Amino acid sequence: xxxxxxxxxxxxxxxxTQVTQYTATSVTxxxxxxxxxxxxxxxxxxxxxxxxxGDTAGNQNLITKTKTLQASExxxxxxxxxxxxxxxxxxxxxxxxxxxxxxxxSGREVS
Numbered sequence: 001x002x003x004x005x006x007x008x009x010x011x012x013x014x015x016x017t018q019v020t021q022y023t024a025t026s027v028t029x030x031x032x033x034x035x036x037x038x039x040x041x042x043x044x045x046x047x048x049x050x051x052x053x054g055d056t057a058g059n060q061n062l063i064t065k066t067k068t069l070q071a072s073e074x075x076x077x078x079x080x081x082x083x084x085x086x087x088x089x090x091x092x093x094x095x096x097x098x099x100x101x102x103x104x105x106s107g108r109e110v111s
Contacts, residue, residue, distance in 0.1 A: 002111050009034075009105040014046055014095035018057050023090040027109040031091075034080040034105040038069035045069070045096035046103070048080060053088020069101060080105075 008022040008029065014036070022029075038044045045066040049057040063083070069075055085091070095101050 004109045004111070006107065006109050007104070008107050009091065009103055011102055011104040013099065014093050014101045014103045016095050016098035018049075018092055018094045020051075020057075021091045021093055021103070022105065024053075024085040024087055024109070026087055027111045028087060029085040029089070030108045030110070031080055031083050031085070031105060032107040034077040034091075035074065035103065036067075036069060036077065037074045037102045038071060038100055039102060040097075040100040041071050042100075043068050043070050044100035046101050047094045048077065049092040049094075050080070050083055050085060051090050051092055053086065053090070057092040057094075066096065 045068050048064040049061045050063050051057050051061045
């Protein structure tokens with residue numbers, strides 16, 4: 001068994017459509033950190049799904065729904081940290097607007 005520390009989602013702007021940000025390809029993944037920063041001057045929201053392989057993002061795997069980040073707020077999503085994705089599972093996000101929130105995630109892949 002090998003464990004690799006990895007950036008799961010490089011820093012990027014979260015899209016205003018449901019987007020798969022990371023997929024556990026042939027590995028089990030442990031999420032160690034998930035950070036979002038609202039860089040805009042107004043409140044913005046972010047939803048996060050942890051999806052089992054073969055499923056689609058929806059209410060059945062919604063972990064954080066429309067978390068409001070105030071202007072300039074940084075949030076580290078403790079409800080995501082420590083979660084495990086089996087092979088083919090994925091992280092999907094949906095921002096309330098397309099130009100407000102930066103996201104980044106890191107963790108460990110176990111093969």
